Every structure is written in C-alpha cells, then in structure tokens.
Amino acid sequence: MTERFGARLARAVAARGPLCAGIDPHPGLLAEWGLPVDVRGLERFALTATEALAGEVAVVKPQSAFFEAHGSAGVAVLERVVAACRDAGALVLLDVKRGDIGSTMAAYAAAYLSDGSPLAADAVTVSPYLGFGALEPAFEAAAASGRGVFVLARTSNPDGEALQRADEGGRTVAQSIVDDAAARNAGAEPQGDVGVVVGATNVPGELRLAGLNGPVLAPGFGAQGATAADLAGVFGPALPAVLPASSRALLRCGPEVAAIRDELRRVQAELAGGGPAGGRSAAG
Ligand SMILES: O=c1ccn([C@@H]2O[C@H](COP(=O)(O)O)[C@@H](O)[C@H]2O)c(=O)[nH]1
Numbered sequence: 001m002t003e004r005f006g007a008r009l010a011r012a013v014a015a016r017g018p019l020c021a022g023i024d025p026h027p028g029l030l031a032e033w034g035l036p037v038d039v040r041g042l043e044r045f046a047l048t049a050t051e052a053l054a055g056e057v058a059v060v061k062p063q064s065a066f067f068e069a070h071g072s073a074g075v076a077v078l079e080r081v082v083a084a085c086r087d088a089g090a091l092v093l094l095d096v097k098r099g100d101i102g103s104t105m106a107a108y109a110a111a112y113l114s115d116g117s118p119l120a121a122d123a124v125t126v127s128p129y130l131g132f133g134a135l136e137p138a139f140e141a142a143a144a145s146g147r148g149v150f151v152l153a154r155t156s157n158p159d160g161e162a163l164q165r166a167d168e169g170g171r172t173v174a175q176s177i178v179d180d181a182a183a184r185n186a187g188a189e190p191q192g193d194v195g196v197v198v199g200a201t202n203v204p205g206e207l208r209l210a211g212l213n214g215p216v217l218a219p220g221f222g223a224q225g226a227t228a229a230d231l232a233g234v235f236g237p238a239l240p241a242v243l244p245a246s247s248r249a250l251l252r253c254g255p256e257v258a259a260i261r262d263e264l265r266r267v268q269a270e271l272a273g274g275g276p277a278g279g280r281s282a283a284g
Helices: 005-016 027-032 039-053 064-068 071-087 102-112 132-145 158-164 173-185 228-241 257-273
Strands: 020-023 059-062 091-098 123-126 148-154 194-198 216-218 242-246
Touching: 005 059, 005 091, 005 148, 020 039, 027 039, 039 059, 039 064, 039 071, 039 257, 059 071, 064 071, 064 091, 071 091, 091 102, 091 148, 102 132, 123 132, 132 148, 132 173, 148 158, 148 173, 158 173, 173 194, 216 228, 228 242, 228 257
Parallel strands: 020 059, 020 242, 059 091, 091 123, 123 148, 148 194, 194 216, 216 242
Antiparallel strands: none
C-alpha cells in the first residue's frame, strides 16, 4: 500500500529540516546569473538550482508559472526538474495554485496527483476560491496515490488581506479554510495530507492552526521579509508543522552551486537555532 504524504513529509523533515527551497526562474534572476532569458537559460538555471538544493532539503517547490512562461519546452524542463528532485531525495511540492469546478478539478488532479502523469508531484498548491468542496477530486487523487494538497488560506501578499480576513460566520475566510483542512486531517498520524498555505509575513496569532494536524507552507520567508525569528510569533504552537519557504533569497546567491548551498545551509542552521534568517524587501 502507498505510504501517505503526511507520513512521508514528516520523515523527510525529520531527516533534512523544515526549509522548503523554491525554484523560481524569474527572468531577472536568469539575467543576474548571466544566462539568456530563453528556454536554454531556464534549463541551465533550473537544473543548477536543483543540483544545489534538492539533495539538502526535505521539500523543493518549483514555481510552475516561470516554466509555463516558456511554453511546452519550459514545461518539459519542469518535468526534468521534478524527476531530478526526486532522484536527489527531495519531495516535490509543485506550486501551481490550481482550483476549478469539480469536473475540471478532476483533470488537474489527473495531471498533478496521479501515478504515471509526467507532471505528477508529491504535492501541489490549490486555490479554494471556487469553494473548498470543489477541491474534492484533488483530495481524493492525493489520498489514493500517497500525495498531498496545500490549500491557500492566508497568503503572504498584502493584497490577500481584504478577502482572506473577511468575516465568514464569525470567523475569517482564512480560518474557515484552515478548519475545513483540519476536518480532513482528523485522526491521521503522524499528520494528515492536507496542508494550508499561510504566509510568514502575517500577523502573529491571527489564525488558530493548532488543530490542523497537517503541514503549513509558509512563503514570505526570505525575500518578502519574514525572518526565522518571526516564525515562532506568527505560528505559535503550530511551529513544528511549518515549512518556511524561500526562493529568491537562495537563488540570488547563484550561479555557483557551492554559493547557493552555503546560503541554504546558513538558513537551515538559523532555523534550527531560531536565530535571524531571511532578509527584508517588499512582498510581491
Ligand atoms: O502566499 C503565497 C503563496 C505562494 N507564494 C509563492 O512562494 C514563492 C515565494 O518566493 P520568494 O522569492 O521566496 O518570495 C513564489 O513562488 C510565490 O509564488 C507566495 O509567495 N505567497
């Protein structure tokens, strides 16, 4: 029987620590690395980043948008990145933020969460804007194949606040997403397969995460300004379930593999020791 994602993730984090390393091939970063902003540059960038990061972290998070921007050749590079991360022992959380009516969601689930699909990852990000229930095909495909789903709840960007903090029957919309995810994870050991996305840039204590019984992906750490010292305040007792995610702050250290890896290890050490990591800049 396929081992569940929640269990696989817990084991990977115990072995390699909680940091989730993002692979975001921004055109500006390709240029900074002295690479052409085309599919050849994308391939060199993404495979170099994979070489630097995937053998060191529990989770790698490729940002699909930057690959899709190069068309089918870019998506082919993404497929190679997914395979190379797996070979290096990392779980792949593909950041695609999909969400649609249930019948179309089933097609996304087939693409990203089903054995045999070239783009199948260990987990994906999904958007609940069409309703948490519309994500059911993704939850089912993930459960059937030992994969995971991370639902956007309270994102790291300031634009999310008005919608996500709106009142939904005495709690915020974001809290209702967390509570729906918690219901799906109830009773799972060591944790469930449904995570939430909560930005590390958010207000301390805004969400009740203690009952989630699942992982919390925390982008906003690093280039968007949140530091290791902020994490305990923002996430409180849920901190052991948090995967701080950083992309640009690591990738800016390239193109040398050793330099990216040195920065990665520095951040991992700070996360382990609770000291300051990350850096300040505007979110977005
Ligand atoms: O709330 C969210 C959800 C997803 N993201 C994604 O995470 C990375 C962040 O990159 P950095 O370079 O570390 O800022 C990026 O892929 C976003 O699309 C997010 O930032 N916030």
